[in-house]
Amino acid sequence: MSNHKPMLAPANVIYFVAVHVLALVAAPLWGLLVGFSGWVWLTAGVIWLFSGLSITAGYHRLWSHRSYQAAWPLKLFFVIFGTFALQNSVLVWCARHRLHHRFVDDVEHDPHSIRKSFWHAHIGWMLRHWPSSAVDFSQVSDLERDPLLKWQHRHYWVLTWLLNLGVPALLGLLVGEVIGMVLLAGAARLVFSQHCTFFINSLAHTWGKRHYSNDNTSRDNGWLALLTWGEGYHNFHHAFQADYRNGTRWWHFDPGKWLIAACSAAGLAGRLKRTPAFKIQRARVQMQFRQLENQLASTDAEATWARTIEREYQQFMDIVGQWQAVQAERVQAGGAALRNRWQKQEFRKRFGELDQVLKAQARRLSMLQQDWQAASRGA
């Protein structure tokens, strides 16, 4: 890779400078000198909420990853409120996002590779004509067939101006606060929501834990989930991108997942893809073994530790083998087995037992890690 930087993208640079001046200088000054009414704050909050959820549940999980299916009223909601977020059309967004997953961290092909720099991953990739930022529409040939997405793409800039400037101005007229509404519900809300999304490309590839894989830089970070409607569990997401959830535990803050589940209950969404619990746990246990092996390689460990790890690993391979055998049996039994309630229950029981065995092993391995660390500190 050459160090020569490509030309600046003037339209993007002007936009980002202007919107930041409005959001960081003009809006606070207006707030201090004139003030914002509750209506303005409410409008900014509602647009922030709806547009954020539309990016997460719509642009990202529905269209980029096809992790569920949605009825047209829901799609229309996502298209309209997603446009409020000013992150380009669904087609452009998904084309780049699919490349990000395919080539994650690659400096030549990942549109916002963190290996270039934190700044590049966060915002720099949009400020210059980087070859990796070019849009490859062949990535989204499946989405190009959708008339709604084609319509949004064709009229994207008109829609963007109408929604981000026209709607706040109109609502401002109604409550008699045009400038306040444009500054807070327009510019400041936009800058805040954009940086929250950009953090997924920068912070979620820098700060947090890698529970499922260390093959790439993605991280799980519960704090970031609070700002991104649940997208903070990014290491999980890179490992299981087809899953409609990012935070899989019930206590994980993931409003994107809750919205999709609620829409499914209301009949607006269907065919939600979930990764089997066993596969999720298997990835976590594999990571534990990687950590233990690193520890083993870096310290002068006693032979007993190595033997214990070896024994645990054999047991792990055995459990995985058993799970694959039950899975193969179920596939062979075909659709009839799923309709037969007794058989269905029987498979559920066998899978459930293996889930428990693997969970118990994960607990044992973390105890092993802790004991070992304590022993090496004491030595």
Ligand SMILES: [Zn+2]
């Ligand atoms: Zn990522």
Ligand SMILES: [Zn+2]
């Ligand atoms: Zn993704």
